[in-house]
Amino acid sequence: MIRRSFFGYLAARLPYETVQGGLPDPVDTGLPGGITLQIQVGADQKSLVNKKKTILKKGVEVHRGGIYGLFDEETKEITAPVSGTVTSVETRTGNYGRHFALVHIETSEEGDASPAFTEALTADAKGADSLTFLSQLPGRPAFKRLAEEGIHTVILSVLEKDLLTNVNQYAFQARKADFKRGADFIKELAPTARVVLALPLYLEAEAKEIGCETIGVKNLYPNGNPLLLAKRISGKAVEAGKSLEESGFLLFSAEAVAAAGKALRTQSLPQEKLVTLSLKNKETKLVSARIGTPVAKIFEAVGEELAERDHLILGGPLTGTSVYTSNMPVSADTDAIICHGPENMPRLTETYCINCGKCVRICPAHMPVNLLIRALENGLYEEAAEKYDLNSCVECGLCSFICVATLPLFQQIMLARHTLTENEKRAEKGGL
Amino acid sequence: MTDSTKLIVSHAPFYRDACTVMKRSYLIMAAALVAIIPGLLIFGIPAVGVCALAVASAILWELTANTLMKQTPTIGDGNAAMIGLILAMLLPATAPWWMVITGTFVAVIMSKTVFGGIGGNPFCPPALSAAVLMISWPHLMNFNGMLVNYDMAWSMVDPLINAKFFGAETADLYTTTDLLMGHQAGGIGAVCGAGLIIGGIFLMVRGINRWEICLSFLSGIFTSALLFHMSNPDLYAGPIFHLLTGYTLVAAFFLATEDASSPVNTIPMLIYGFGGGMLTVLIRNKGAWVDGALFAVLLMNLANPILDMIRPKALGKV
Numbered sequence: 001m002i003r004r005s006f007f008g009y010l011a012a013r014l015p016y017e018t019v020q021g022g023l024p025d026p027v028d029t030g031l032p033g034g035i036t037l038q039i040q041v042g043a044d045q046k047s048l049v050n051k052k053k054t055i056l057k058k059g060v061e062v063h064r065g066g067i068y069g070l071f072d073e074e075t076k077e078i079t080a081p082v083s084g085t086v087t088s089v090e091t092r093t094g095n096y097g098r099h100f101a102l103v104h105i106e107t108s109e110e111g112d113a114s115p116a117f118t119e120a121l122t123a124d125a126k127g128a129d130s131l132t133f134l135s136q137l138p139g140r141p142a143f144k145r146l147a148e149e150g151i152h153t154v155i156l157s158v159l160e161k162d163l164l165t166n167v168n169q170y171a172f173q174a175r176k177a178d179f180k181r182g183a184d185f186i187k188e189l190a191p192t193a194r195v196v197l198a199l200p201l202y203l204e205a206e207a208k209e210i211g212c213e214t215i216g217v218k219n220l221y222p223n224g225n226p227l228l229l230a231k232r233i234s235g236k237a238v239e240a241g242k243s244l245e246e247s248g249f250l251l252f253s254a255e256a257v258a259a260a261g262k263a264l265r266t267q268s269l270p271q272e273k274l275v276t277l278s279l280k281n282k283e284t285k286l287v288s289a290r291i292g293t294p295v296a297k298i299f300e301a302v303g304e305e306l307a308e309r310d311h312l313i314l315g316g317p318l319t320g321t322s323v324y325t326s327n328m329p330v331s332a333d334t335d336a337i338i339c340h341g342p343e344n345m346p347r348l349t350e351t352y353c354i355n356c357g358k359c360v361r362i363c364p365a366h367m368p369v370n371l372l373i374r375a376l377e378n379g380l381y382e383e384a385a386e387k388y389d390l391n392s393c394v395e396c397g398l399c400s401f402i403c404v405a406t407l408p409l410f411q412q413i414m415l416a417r418h419t420l421t422e423n424e425k426r427a428e429k430g431g432l
Numbered sequence: 433m434t435d436s437t438k439l440i441v442s443h444a445p446f447y448r449d450a451c452t453v454m455k456r457s458y459l460i461m462a463a464a465l466v467a468i469i470p471g472l473l474i475f476g477i478p479a480v481g482v483c484a485l486a487v488a489s490a491i492l493w494e495l496t497a498n499t500l501m502k503q504t505p506t507i508g509d510g511n512a513a514m515i516g517l518i519l520a521m522l523l524p525a526t527a528p529w530w531m532v533i534t535g536t537f538v539a540v541i542m543s544k545t546v547f548g549g550i551g552g553n554p555f556c557p558p559a560l561s562a563a564v565l566m567i568s569w570p571h572l573m574n575f576n577g578m579l580v581n582y583d584m585a586w587s588m589v590d591p592l593i594n595a596k597f598f599g600a601e602t603a604d605l606y607t608t609t610d611l612l613m614g615h616q617a618g619g620i621g622a623v624c625g626a627g628l629i630i631g632g633i634f635l636m637v638r639g640i641n642r643w644e645i646c647l648s649f650l651s652g653i654f655t656s657a658l659l660f661h662m663s664n665p666d667l668y669a670g671p672i673f674h675l676l677t678g679y680t681l682v683a684a685f686f687l688a689t690e691d692a693s694s695p696v697n698t699i700p701m702l703i704y705g706f707g708g709g710m711l712t713v714l715i716r717n718k719g720a721w722v723d724g725a726l727f728a729v730l731l732m733n734l735a736n737p738i739l740d741m742i743r744p745k746a747l748g749k750v
Contacts, residue, residue, distance in 0.1 A: 012449060163447075227747070227748075231747065231748075237747045237748040238748050239748050239750060240746065240747065240748035240749050240750075241748075242748075306437050306439070307437070308437055308438050308439075309438065309439070309440055310437075310439055310440070311439065311440050311441075311442075311446065312439050313444075313446055315444075317444075317445060317446045317447045318444060318445040318446075318447060319444050319445070320444055320446065321444065322439075322440070322441040322442055322443075322444075322446065323439070323441065324438075324439050324441050325437075325439065326437065326439075338446070340446075342440060344446075345440055345442070347448075348442075349452075349453075350504070351453055351506075351509065351550065351551075352548070352549060352550060352551040352552065353551050354453060354550055354551040354691045354692060355551050355691045355692045355694075355696065356456070356691045356696075357642060357691075357696030357697075358639075360696045360697065361696075364747070365746055365747035365748075366743075366744040366745065366746050366747060367746050367747075368697075368740075368743055368746075370696055371740075389746035389749055391748075392746035392747045392748050392749055394747065397444050397445040398445075400444075400445050400448075401445045401447055401448060401449055402449045403448075403449075404449075404451050404452060404453055404456055405452075405453055405551070406448060406452065408443060410443065410444060410445060411443040411444075414443075
């Protein structure tokens with residue numbers, strides 16, 4: 001799907017999808033018969049879920065737009081996108097040992113939305129209750145974090161997280177009034193912070209109405225990477241190994257900002273997530289699905305069928321996650337769903353690094369990937385972090401994309417970072 | 433959460449650039465052939481024999497090593513064949529069969545496989561092997577002696593020997609056109625300057641050779657040869673002569689750029705190439721050997737790990 005230039009000395013150009021020439025309405029997948037909410041939980045909480053010690057358990061009725069806690073009444077963390085009854089709660093282990101609680105809800109008739117959000121808004125639009133609601137919007141905006149101390153720059157990003165998706169550009173263009181309302185709300189919430197709108201160059205002309213400081217960026221991967229955007233905006237890179245939030249940056253995707261604007265306008269929570277679908281016949285479609293809709297249901301709506309040995313990917317082609325079942329739900333931050341046949345399956349080999357230097361050239365973080373991989377293959381993770389800049393990685397996946405020896409570079413890097421954080425956690429626990 | 437349709441899972445990224453080690457080896461061999469075919473036309477059947485034997489024995493040596501070490505055969509990646517072909521470029525057309533086989537043994541087993549296979553070799557295998565042959569059997573790597581039976585329309589005296597021992601004016605015997613068309617004595621793939629330049633440009637444009645190395649190597653030769661020539665025009669031949677004779681172009685496009693033994697960051701690549709070019713001319717003009725290109729490449733290979741420590745600061749590193 002990527003056309004490669006004959007001139008190999010040039011860096012590979014990976015343009016993001018664009019939205020130009022008309023804004024077709026997304027395909028609505030309708031109300032699913034059942035949805036699944038996915039909540040990341042800690043390892044200790046996993047056993048609680050398995051022992052059925054959750055508040056949301058089989059038989060509990062949920063109301064659309066209501067907010068619920070998983071373990072206790074006080075910490076509310078889940079908004080229900082549909083009304084219905086919880087049928088079961090189970091756990092799943094995701095990549096890198098992350099645990100998820102899965103709450104299955106059988107949909108009942110679509111009644112009026114729960115008044116909880118409207119009440120919270122009337123009480124105090126900037127209050128903690130209202131922000132908790134807003135943090136659950138499609139795109140997962142970090143409103144709760146924004147209200148806390150220490151955020152000096154807020155990036156409103158119209159750039160995409162990965163290739164093969166254009167939801168942010170669509171949301172920005174099609175829902176501009178809502179986007180402006182959302183952006184103004186963010187400015188009110190954080191009056192001292194610098195709010196910057198980052199958008200592809202071709203959309204720069206449309207940014208005037210928003211009334212923000214803007215920065216135009218070439219629509220090429222990986223320019224939309226949060227860490228790279230932060231560097232571009234502040235002129236100084238986030239310290240290696242620190243997250244964006246720890247350094248005082250927050251990134252809101254355009255879709256999330258528009259959703260917040262709509263929530264404020266309509267006094268109800270939008271629960272439709274925009275997703276770009278890439279089907280087996282290379283067709284792409286923009287769909288709008290209720291958060292929690294199983295992928296199988298979306299495929300049903302667009303007439304795609306999964307066969308044995310297919311590849312199903314949530315998220316983009318460079319940083320997404322491949323999943324083993326089409327019952328996996330769309331979550332608030334799933335921008336793209338890709339499905340392709342086994343013929344497109346990238347093959348890995350047992351070759352060693354041949355030191356061709358392509359990864360070093362393409363790495364946006366200037367890491368010595370060729371030396372790093374030699375340390376990682378031998379499990380020398382600490383040495384890799386100290387000498388070979390492991391912590392500078394922005395997790396774009398380009399090194400693996402370009403690798404001539406088809407080494408799983410990205411996987412090795414992610415594994416090393418995961419192992420190091422786990423070790424740190426363990427050391428902290430031991431220290432206490 | 434499970435269902436009956438079994439899907440394939442793997443780690444991101446799900447896109448791959450199409451270039452593979454095999455494709456890379458074949459492209460390098462294709463570029464080498466552009467220079468070798470004129471050589472074959474000039475030197476005839478003996479040269480064909482040397483090339484074929486070098487490629488075949490290199491593959492067999494690698495297969496033998498794989499079998500002895502109980503590894504999955506790696507000959508499929510084309511790297512062994514490529515090493516054999518590049519070594520053949522450096523040999524005289526009349527090289528005896530046992531020397532070719534010894535050469536590929538040194539190139540494949542002693543300079544690649546013992547260091548852990550592809551990507552692990554500290555030296556460029558064909559360069560190391562040719563240097564070993566040159567030191568072990570100097571008379572068999574002497575193009576004057578080896579090509580004595582070739583009676584051509586042009587001078588079959590090795591231009592480098594002429595220039596070294598009979599003064600710089602002998603360089604005028606060889607016109608630039610002759611050197612470009614392969615009208616000189618030399619290795620099978622090293623005589624045709626035009627072919628080497630076309631092949632080299634192809635490799636640089638396709639991004640297989642790092643162009644920084646090739647161009648800085650050539651500019652190193654040019655600069656130092658020019659300085660020598662300016663200091664004493666009677667003793668030292670000019671830069672164009674040095675660029676088109678001996679192993680210069682082979683070294684610039686096929687030996688110095690060998691992946692595992694050359695640096696990957698920009699500044700180290702420039703130092704590596706320029707240093708290699710300068711050493712070549714130094715050894716030619718001041719050293720005991722007629723052609724210094726092989727030794728220059730090997731010496732710079734030795735410096736590669738240290739050179740490659742000069743690298744840009746990673747993102748967010750304090």
